[in-house]
Amino acid sequence: MLKPVALEMYGLLLRPWERRDLDAVRRGLADPDFRRWNTVDSPPPDEDGAREFLASRTANWERGVGASFAVTDPTGDVVLGHINIGMIDFDAHRSGRVGYWVLPEARGRGIASHALEAMTRWAFGDLRLHRLELGHAVGNDASCRVAGRCGYRYEGELRGAMFDTGGVPRDIHVHGRLATDPFPRLTGIAVRPT
Template sequence: MPDSGTVEPVDLAAPGLSLRPWRVTDTPGVLTALTDPATARWNPQAVTDEAGAAEWLRRRMDADDGAISLAVTDTADGALLGAVSLHHIHGEDAQVGYWTTAAARGRRVATRAVTVLTGWGFDRLGLHRIELCHAVPNVASCRVAERAGYAAEGVLRQSHRYGDGRRYDEHLHARLATDPPPTL
């Protein structure tokens, strides 16, 4: 895939989940999720109102940025459970990101979504290495990384400013296309 090429929309499935392109109708769910204090702390998107949520969605729906961003929904009722994305795609390398709604926490939604999108990135985009970074105090994201088969590689010192405005050390995890996939 070219460094800044267009990624075609995709629909993926994980056990109990649908990973699909974002829709304008997701605006209320995005607003609720990104204004939740637990989500807002670890996400630098300053979404505080419906207009901000709509702008957040517009950027995610823009396929010309070379990233893939998907809504994660419940297959049973279509409820928005989170987001998952591959971004900073350069050659055979990329980064994965995600968040979950309050209702989805503790259900391994992020693990399933990250695992499926990672496999798709290896198989369909020809990626070789995908990195996952999270703030060291974000223990839940460390569990997601480990369960999704991302090996811990080190600590990046004060490498990212998060939603609370502070810079944090981050754990760097990565999966290679040659690593065995985790069991969902």
């Protein structure tokens, strides 16, 4: 079991998902950009899908295979997006796979980059992981830029490695970061008053 924690860095609060976040999850899952770039096994973009999303995130903490956070403003009240480490292997490879999304109204402010860096530092520090991997559909240039800003090096392309929400096979870019890689220098304030 992983003990759920909250992380504060870069003007963001990353906290475990809560029931009160149901509407933010539903909006995230229904976002056309989320649907465009994600996989066929994404929960449906409705209230049942949002409940499924929340339940699976809690279960992953309990089973010790994933750590999932609501990315929020400093108060923890305004959800801006989601970030997680899944497929955690604490034993043989000390590795995990990261994923994230940002709600449309919070895009363009560096939220994904700052949340990814905060979670990465936690994973390499507190969890003592050695490698994190990030995969995204080819063509998702925004995710490619986030990976680069956070020191996740481009490592190659996997052909037909995912099926999108329409069931069409897509190629993915793979990026990786090691605990021994230098920390990137992120600048700017991730959250500004609305």
